[in-house]
Amino acid sequence: MIExxxxxxxxxxxxxxxxxxxxxxIGGGWVARFLLMGFDVNVFDTDPEAxxxxxxxxxxxRRSLPGLYEHILPQEGRLVFCSSIAEAVTNADWISESxxxxxxxxxxxxxxxxxxxxxxSIIASSTSGFKPSExxxxxxxxQQIIVAHPFNPVYLIPLVELVGNPQTTKHAxxxxxxxxxxxxxxxxxxxxxxxxxxxxxxxxxxxxxxxxGIATTQEIDDAIRYGFGLRWAQMGMFExxxxxxxxxxxxxxxxxxxxxxxxxxxxxMNVPDLTDELINKIASQSDQQSGQYSIRELERIRxxxxxxxxxxxxxxxxxxxxxxxxxxxxxxxxxELPAVPTGLGDAIRTARRVIPSSWVDYNGHMNxxxxxxxxxxxxxxxxxxxxxDQEYVARGYGYFTVDLQISYLSECLAGxxxxxxxxxxxADGKKLKxxxxxxxxxxxxxxxxxxxxxHVDLKSRxxxxxxxxxxxxxxxxx
Amino acid sequence: MIExxxxxxxxxxxxxxxxxxxxxxIGGGWVARFLLMGFDVNVFDTDPEAxxxxxxxxxxxRRSLPGLYEHILPQEGRLVFCSSIAEAVTNADWISESxxxxxxxxxxxxxxxxxxxxxxSIIASSTSGFKPSExxxxxxxxQQIIVAHPFNPVYLIPLVELVGNPQTTKHAxxxxxxxxxxxxxxxxxxxxxxxxxxxxxxxxxxxxxxxxGIATTQEIDDAIRYGFGLRWAQMGMFExxxxxxxxxxxxxxxxxxxxxxxxxxxxxMNVPDLTDELINKIASQSDQQSGQYSIRELERIRxxxxxxxxxxxxxxxxxxxxxxxxxxxxxxxxxELPAVPTGLGDAIRTARRVIPSSWVDYNGHMNxxxxxxxxxxxxxxxxxxxxxDQEYVARGYGYFTVDLQISYLSECLAGxxxxxxxxxxxADGKKLKxxxxxxxxxxxxxxxxxxxxxHVDLKSRxxxxxxxxxxxxxxxxx
Numbered sequence: 001m002i003e004x005x006x007x008x009x010x011x012x013x014x015x016x017x018x019x020x021x022x023x024x025x026i027g028g029g030w031v032a033r034f035l036l037m038g039f040d041v042n043v044f045d046t047d048p049e050a051x052x053x054x055x056x057x058x059x060x061x062r063r064s065l066p067g068l069y070e071h072i073l074p075q076e077g078r079l080v081f082c083s084s085i086a087e088a089v090t091n092a093d094w095i096s097e098s099x100x101x102x103x104x105x106x107x108x109x110x111x112x113x114x115x116x117x118x119x120x121s122i123i124a125s126s127t128s129g130f131k132p133s134e135x136x137x138x139x140x141x142x143q144q145i146i147v148a149h150p151f152n153p154v155y156l157i158p159l160v161e162l163v164g165n166p167q168t169t170k171h172a173x174x175x176x177x178x179x180x181x182x183x184x185x186x187x188x189x190x191x192x193x194x195x196x197x198x199x200x201x202x203x204x205x206x207x208x209x210x211x212x213g214i215a216t217t218q219e220i221d222d223a224i225r226y227g228f229g230l231r232w233a234q235m236g237m238f239e240x241x242x243x244x245x246x247x248x249x250x251x252x253x254x255x256x257x258x259x260x261x262x263x264x265x266x267x268x269m270n271v272p273d274l275t276d277e278l279i280n281k282i283a284s285q286s287d288q289q290s291g292q293y294s295i296r297e298l299e300r301i302r303x304x305x306x307x308x309x310x311x312x313x314x315x316x317x318x319x320x321x322x323x324x325x326x327x328x329x330x331x332x333x334x335x336e337l338p339a340v341p342t343g344l345g346d347a348i349r350t351a352r353r354v355i356p357s358s359w360v361d362y363n364g365h366m367n368x369x370x371x372x373x374x375x376x377x378x379x380x381x382x383x384x385x386x387x388x389d390q391e392y393v394a395r396g397y398g399y400f401t402v403d404l405q406i407s408y409l410s411e412c413l414a415g416x417x418x419x420x421x422x423x424x425x426x427a428d429g430k431k432l433k434x435x436x437x438x439x440x441x442x443x444x445x446x447x448x449x450x451x452x453x454x455h456v457d458l459k460s461r462x463x464x465x466x467x468x469x470x471x472x473x474x475x476x477x478x
Numbered sequence: 479m480i481e482x483x484x485x486x487x488x489x490x491x492x493x494x495x496x497x498x499x500x501x502x503x504i505g506g507g508w509v510a511r512f513l514l515m516g517f518d519v520n521v522f523d524t525d526p527e528a529x530x531x532x533x534x535x536x537x538x539x540r541r542s543l544p545g546l547y548e549h550i551l552p553q554e555g556r557l558v559f560c561s562s563i564a565e566a567v568t569n570a571d572w573i574s575e576s577x578x579x580x581x582x583x584x585x586x587x588x589x590x591x592x593x594x595x596x597x598x599s600i601i602a603s604s605t606s607g608f609k610p611s612e613x614x615x616x617x618x619x620x621q622q623i624i625v626a627h628p629f630n631p632v633y634l635i636p637l638v639e640l641v642g643n644p645q646t647t648k649h650a651x652x653x654x655x656x657x658x659x660x661x662x663x664x665x666x667x668x669x670x671x672x673x674x675x676x677x678x679x680x681x682x683x684x685x686x687x688x689x690x691g692i693a694t695t696q697e698i699d700d701a702i703r704y705g706f707g708l709r710w711a712q713m714g715m716f717e718x719x720x721x722x723x724x725x726x727x728x729x730x731x732x733x734x735x736x737x738x739x740x741x742x743x744x745x746x747m748n749v750p751d752l753t754d755e756l757i758n759k760i761a762s763q764s765d766q767q768s769g770q771y772s773i774r775e776l777e778r779i780r781x782x783x784x785x786x787x788x789x790x791x792x793x794x795x796x797x798x799x800x801x802x803x804x805x806x807x808x809x810x811x812x813x814e815l816p817a818v819p820t821g822l823g824d825a826i827r828t829a830r831r832v833i834p835s836s837w838v839d840y841n842g843h844m845n846x847x848x849x850x851x852x853x854x855x856x857x858x859x860x861x862x863x864x865x866x867d868q869e870y871v872a873r874g875y876g877y878f879t880v881d882l883q884i885s886y887l888s889e890c891l892a893g894x895x896x897x898x899x900x901x902x903x904x905a906d907g908k909k910l911k912x913x914x915x916x917x918x919x920x921x922x923x924x925x926x927x928x929x930x931x932x933h934v935d936l937k938s939r940x941x942x943x944x945x946x947x948x949x950x951x952x953x954x955x956x
Contacts, residue, residue, distance in 0.1 A: 025722070056774075063893055064781040067834025068788055068802050070855060071809035072895060151705045152722055153777070156784045158801050159705035180805040182704040182798075187692060194693050195701040199715075201679035206715060210763070211756055214665060215672050217728075218767035221714025223673040226660040227629045227637030229710030233787060234797045236699025236707060237677075237684060244503070244630055278689055285688070289696035296534075299631070303542040305794050306634045309711060310546055312790035315836055316783050319712045320660075323636050324546050327658040331549035356545025358793055362871055363936065368879040372850035377548060393840055401846040405883040411939065415541055417550060458841065461889065 507632025
């Protein structure tokens, strides 16, 4: 009888012991998540390259996972490379198996694991291809073995599909939640679980498109990442379609969209009959999922999420974010930015923009930190105007802010149009002082900012006088 | 011969005239994008509710689209509701058709449109179901009619599939790019174009899962949005799998993953033969798409994008972002935050965190604006400590920052661990002054901050003395 006392063992304060059998990309990803969430991990892998491969994954995880949180993670756990399965699993509360997808190999690994591990530990296979009933064949304690199927990169993507004995997967779900993951307990075992069946469907359709010369890999990826990928990253498919159905609801949507299923759109044609029973099942599941929101509310949640994610991709200049940056370049030319300052104390317009919904905080107004963001971008525009542009930075020079003082005079709300006027108040060798004024569309000043910058050599990270072009532009002011 | 002189007509400075025939959710989305990007739009729709429906879409678009950009959009175009197709299209450079998906209705609409519109305008159908060759049957100028298939919400999602005459779609692509969209010119016409074929594949598989009781709509959506949806929003499918293939490349990945296609995973089984020719085709397309990056670089781009998008969802407390917030709550308890200040001038720890990769700017260090973000969050923690928590805000009271002064003493890099110590230096009625010190892991001070806040009544947005619990906590300090 497996009834691990997970509640007491899995508090982040307690030290569960994890074991990982098989340290490839997936096994290494598990290692990284366990360690970075503060747990000790024993690894066993016969590959002599395992240590190098795991360290590469760990390096990636260390530079990304901790930045997801506003608090520091617990101290990293201890990683031990073991020379046998026995050594790795003897004291393990959770044994993650990520060895090659061959049933016979997996089954012998479980025999070895079960002859050494505690009876109440969880043996969790990362398999995407096998069902628990297959994995458990001939096992001494079948209920101990479950599927915990993660997604690459395991240290960042939250989803884990759990399949197997309900009590074991219930406990497993509690452990995974505490690792910051989203455990999805699958109701019935089925080949490839849930997500990989969906992925397979798209993969097959993609292969046909390439095979038949309709699209390239790039074009298919673009169709995804500039299109429904953005919707799916936050709502998935059914909640997205619920919105498309409008106030008439999900049943209406299926009745509208349903017939399209019978069109000859694809070579993969077998579809379930859209009986009233199936339609009602979907509609009522959708009500349970999203019924607490009106369609109008869902639209706004969707739109705010899209704005926030697309703005995030802007910072990385990638995908949809790269597109937005291109438009910004055009708009900045249209609005005649960057302007060139004509003299000390002469205010020029350095920003004219709308407050995005993603900048609003729990007080219902633009969070104080985004005032700094607005002024920071305004400085960038002014620096462009005096020649401290990308090329100048590429040559190894730039300005660093040394002191900043912001006075907040009135609130800004999402959608408000603000304008920033900036003047250079001092340009003396490496010293540069700016004065910013942020105005709302009524012309009222919402905030002022004084900013002191130093010119720096980006190689030595030390201050130095500006170079020729910038020096000349500044000299013209005085 | 259709050769619209799009280059000169479609600069954002020039005023192209758009017409929209059919103003439902999709037509309304087009209207919104055209108008907000500064163009005039004529609308024709026989639905007496069209004006209300379009205004609802416009309202959503106005609160989201402008916030995507760091610059103000051009002045909104003029919206004219017309009483006939003739009136709407007579001077239109671009005619967007979004009427019901019935071929006979669409064909008669084109006859009416073509008898009144300029010969060099573009007639772009939003159809997801029909091919250009079907739309063009019996048309007086077939090449003028193309498919421009957008995705809901049209005002935010960039993808538009363009199908039809190469010259017309080339010009259409230029127009759409200037509207901030991503035109995808489809090489050969095919039922449902590209994206909807992929969507259909997932939809069918999803229906089976629900029909067979394997998963609910919520579970399928969760499998998407906590899993591959996050990957697809930034890289799509093939670039993601290229990474999974590792340095061995895409051909290796297909050889590994290929056999799985023949497993009985689904009821939809027809797959193309994985001939060497097909494998090489995919591998070389993938090289062309992503070959400029090593796998290691792609991993880091992927991870940085995921961190940026998931952090963006945190602000909205939605999907993967909601999961992260839950872990943050646990971590804040673990790290004994919020602490309660014991006296005036006593520094307590208000933050201990890692600098995320998404905070780094072109100078290679934490952008100056994020120092303000760190201090703003530190203030929130201190406010929790004196009882100004969510419940207090819900009761209608809180603190607004009035003045902030930051001194930048040293650079912070992605991955650096920083700690913030905060003391209350003044607590006098509605006035509250804080002093923050940010230290790096060597104990050096990276920045200091003085912050002046006022206690406010969130209903009147006016300052007022703090209420009982907070007042008592502050009185204890003095």
